[in-house]
Amino acid sequence: MSILEIVGQVVIVLGGLVFLSAALGVIRFPDPYTRTSAVGTAGGIGIVLVTVGCLLVHPSVSDTIKVIAIVVLQLATSAVGSIAIARSAFITHTPMYGPAFTDLEWEEAGEHVADEWGAGIEPGGDSSEGRPD
Amino acid sequence: MIGIDIGLALLLIACxxxxxxxxxxxxxxxxxxxxxxxxxxIVGxxxxxxxxxxxPARFDIVLVASVVGFLGALSLARTITRGHR
Structure with a gap:
């Protein structure tokens, strides 16, 4: 058992622990937005760690090129997919959990919120153009 | 090879x-x-x-599965909003 193999197995276990933290977040977090943050960050890093560990256990040149492609694609796409899911949850008015101030109330309250908060802030911004409801 | 087994167990718990x-x-x-x-x-x-x-084909499968997974996440996001953007 070479030193590279041991390092690879340690990296694989680290990736498994990252996945375990994502699973803990999916189980325990209260609303879809926080669950999205858990999955979007941990999913990308977890896959990267597991594949790099697999490469380190049995290294070869052609596998290195494939792993570089996997790492770049995974880091570029996992956050985009998760944020697309969170954005569609926001569009369908999925309620947020218990903060003092939510963006959804800001959009629905409209003018009153602008009067209370004052100072020429447009509530909801330009969301009336592209929003379905 | 104990590290690979531990990683498999952790991924199974996450799934x-x-x-x-x-x-x-x-x-x-x-x-x-x-x-x-x-x-x-599942990809892990x-x-x-x-x-x-x-x-010998494990990294090919992971590469294709991660790209298809990205497309799946985007189409799930479209499905939640019933096609609105």
Whole structure:
């Protein structure tokens, strides 16, 4: 058992622990937005760690090129997919959990919120153009 | 090879947790996020089992599965909003 193999197995276990933290977040977090943050960050890093560990256990040149492609694609796409899911949850008015101030109330309250908060802030911004409801 | 077995066990626990959230989740976004995590876990399990059985095509499968998973996440996001953008 070479030193590279041991390092690879340690990296694989680290990736498994990252996945375990994502699973803990999916189980325990209260609303879809926080669950999205858990999955979007941990999913990308977890896959990267597991594949790099697999490469380190049995290294070869052609596998290195494939792993570089996997790492770049995974880091570029996992956050985009998760944020697309969170954005569609926001569009369908999925309620947020218990903060003092939510963006959804800001959009629905409209003018009153602008009067209370004052100072020429447009509530909801330009969301009336592209929003379905 | 004990590290690979530990990694497989951790990924299996993550897949079971996301399956629980996918069955139980109150909204569609919860189920979509859990499906995303389940796909990541399955891809990791594919990589580790391919390492255990010394398959030469394991990184090809992981590459294709991660790209298809990205397209799946985007289409789930479209499905939640019933096609609106």
């Amino acid at each position: 079971l947790a996301s399956t629980y959230r996918m069955v139980k989740g109150p909204t569609g976004a919860d189920r979509a996020v859990a499906a995303d995590l389940l796909l990541f876990g 399990i594919i990589a580790l089992i391919g390492l255990k059985v010394a398959s």
